[in-house]
Amino acid sequence: MTASDPSGPFRLLAQCPPGLEPTLTRELAALGIPAPHQTPMAGGVMWNGGWEQLLRANLHLRVASRVLVEVGSFRARALGELVRKGRVAVDWERIRAAAGGDGRRIVFRVSASRSRLYHEGAIEARLREAGELPDVAGVGEEAEPRTRDPGEAEEFPGVAGPGDRADAPGTPILVVVRVHRDQVTVRLDTSGAHLHQRGYRQHVGTAPMRETLAAGLLLQGPLEPDGGWSRPSLVDPFCGSGTIPIEAVLLARRIPAGMASVGFVPRDFACLHWPDLPPDVWEMEVARARAGIRPLDPERFAVFGSDRDARVIEAARANAKRAGVPEEVHLATAPLSKAPHPDDSGWIVTNPPFGTRLGARKSLRPLYAALGRSVQPGGRMVGWRLLYLSADPVLDHATGLPLEVRMTTRHGGLTVRAVAAR
Template identity: 35%
Template structure:
């Protein structure tokens, strides 16, 4: 089958996680750039990636790449693309987003207008019509220009991939589902280990962990724009991939996932979200203050997204809050702790410097992923026959 270039944008700082995830699905990486990974695959891979990848924001079909330093070069580059190979005569097409960084062409509105005009001119010549009804399937474009290098893509995802469908209610500053999944992949946590979130909010971290443990594909219960592209992808491909993903779910998995929050309303929201995700039986949610954190077992994990002090009036409470987190962690026997926060003094009040620290952008917010590494549990003895 035809090999395509497929781009998967992600949170800045999560490129290595996404790269590993794509490799694990069996695809070859073409290159890794800031905020995205480009890999090779066919049209089935485009559908498979949408259903199975946990950490990217969307899956884009790379249609062309070329240099453009002038509006004329952009126009000619777009007009030179064989759009008739991608878009049927009745396609609805538009540039849903254009970005330009360190390039001579910087007006995103002009980029959108010129791309559309060049596409219409090309397709008018091929199809022999001057007016396009745009009553058919949607083919949204995303244009990226970096240092005068233009990447032209078709968005096969539609609503971003973090819209799994289970989270209808959230806390004030929630992690996206894709970022929560990526943070989990940055830890050694596995389904047979204890995982606790003492600031669980709407439950995203634990729900993503439960879905991983049960091998529930993140895109299983939502739709994608690419499903409309019947000229490129047979609808049966999507049906077969979903049926296969459902067959891979492990209904017998056992987990020890615990979510706590001081706000009883958030605890109930987390429970509702877990029910919608089909993992309510795998997570224990309860109202509890971080100061009351305890657990009798060893070698567990804390992974949490505590308050950052987004509002000025909240910042005065952060020293005591992070000191309480530090005390709670020290009370646990041989545990590991992973915290994502933008609070610059977090390590000071947690009580010690993190073993590892990774910079990650949560949207436009620069955050730090502080990693406190506990000892590994002893290996289990193999049972004798």
Template identity: 35%
Template sequence: MKQTYELIAPCHFGLEAVLKKEILDLGYEITSVEDGRVTFIGDDEAICRANVFLRTAERILLKAGSFKAETFEELFQGTRGIAWEELIPEDGKFWVAKASSIKSRLFSPSDIQSIMKKAMVERMKSHYKVTWFPENGASFPLRVFLYKDIVTIGIDTSGDSLHKRGYRTLTSKAPITETLAAALILLTPWNRDRILVDPFCGSGTFPIEAAMIAANMAPGMNRSFLAEDWKNIIRRKCWYEAMDEANDLLDDHVQADIQGYDIDGDIVKAARANAQSAGVDHMIHFQQRPVSALSHPKKYGFIISNPPYGERIEEKKNLPALYREIGERYAALDAWSMYLITSYEDTEKCIGRKADKNRKIYNGMLKTYFYQFMGPKPPRRSQEKRIEKQG
């Protein structure tokens, strides 16, 4: 029987439901959904597939254990009580890479990190019957969360955050992360049969993520993961099988109408280069164009964008005129929907319409809102044909 684990997938605050659906679609059982993370059950194959296929998770952690600790002694003993020898080989390199504490008595990250490392060494010394570890093998970095004195420990299987798909070598001033862009697209009813335009495309993240979704391209296809070296836990063939599955599902000949515009020509060139690196440049039309020139002859399209928020004081004065322009161009489009992520508080006032839905999302530490202006649904195909014949 295969060994199963609890796996923790952190995500952006406010987007847990999107990640939960992704995990369920992969076929895994969810055990808990908390602020900023989803926990599920899976084996070594699940670790590989989650890393390769999940678009909205920040990383995949193998849960090592959880316990209550109000004192450093309880933290030491709780950490020492975990069977580290079942997870980390004698030559493994192990350390607490990150510790965060919310509403807990223990709050010093550096003290938490050093005490837990000592406890792990003590446990493994007694098991391996050695006094010193070479730590020249595979890496096993730990991520530790303390919430209301409950310590949860996960070993990072991903390495670089999963938003690093490997395609974005050139970025604009304030890029949106790939995982956040994918999650926001998945929150909309957009699909590959519908037009998608990003009039503030920057480094191209929204159009590229949309093209990857349209082509059923796994986000982790073109990168490596830390746990590829964990031969004691993950069978090598699981990585090969996950990549084979990704290649089998890929449909990069799909037709899609995805467009990205930006007022800065150099940024447009960078976006085009990123799309080429992702292997989806043939699916996206990038063009230097101001938002004032936004138009499209067809109906039922989508604007999905991350317009400027005016985080710098000198930009703030330009925001009312910019957002009024967005509203005017949107109103001129026929039966379109518009989705904007922004921290600008007067968005609805300047656009001249109240959003149908508004979702609070944390983009890093910045509180933003995902304004959803919904257009009508297109008629069904059979209905469309009837209308054409009548015309």
């Protein structure tokens, strides 16, 4: 079986924050699923594949939030029809098998748009009836608020975290139901904990960014999904808990997102506990991923991170150690004006403070101006490329640089953009 398997038994969906779909498409292509075999949609990309693709996607994708497998799709315009068709059109066996014999809780996440069926609670209740699943109406609401920011795949309360077993007793399984233009699509989660939870980041600063977003930012020019880099060094002068530098090293060393740990031990995924998992395929994928990991020659690609706050630098050190890359991330406590950097000019990739409140925003203008000056003639990093996560065009203006937007997404309830100095 080749990496791309359009005849594979699964209809797969990798979800990502909106705006990152083109990046996800490139990542999937690098995993051997060519663009013509992919169907992008808002918030994700679909493709057909087998176990190999399903496991590879969970292990390697850096901007995806989770990977789902379709277990049924049918049209329904009334609740009676939903139950009748749902009984036969959905693979309830797979859902029950995923829940295991110990009757783990099955949590539904339902969304409906442009459809006759609109009441999400009723859709859940009637689908449970169709699948003869225990009716635990209200559990969904308890576990998961119904109104969510669609820009962010939420944490899934109760799901095992990294380092935990995805089938730990009491850990629920997730069924995602989408009703759009009267088409009901039922999908089963294969990931378990959200894929941004790589497991290495147990210490965070005040405003950490998700690992998925850090990887998404790095993939807007500085690095390629296959680990290639466009310039020999990368500096984050506002590195906080180190997310951007750590993700840069993981990418450059081709350490899979799901193996960012001491000894490159893979994370546990929900689908690893499905009874029809072919264990040899998982072992092969892990062996293949391990064989692809390469050392990083600092002469060829060097990664630096600094922050004025000594406590977050301590956290960044602990995180880099847990990610299995303590040597490759050069960390220091320093203000922007003294941020250490190598001689070779490279990329500044960073997530500066946003200052969403009006007062804070005003007080941040000098910092953004200093960031802009640092890469202009006379600055200490002249000749360097700059790419940063921005939440505020006023602060962008303060840099005094001509900027281009490379990607727009959501982060912490805000619309944010990856902007690069031209």
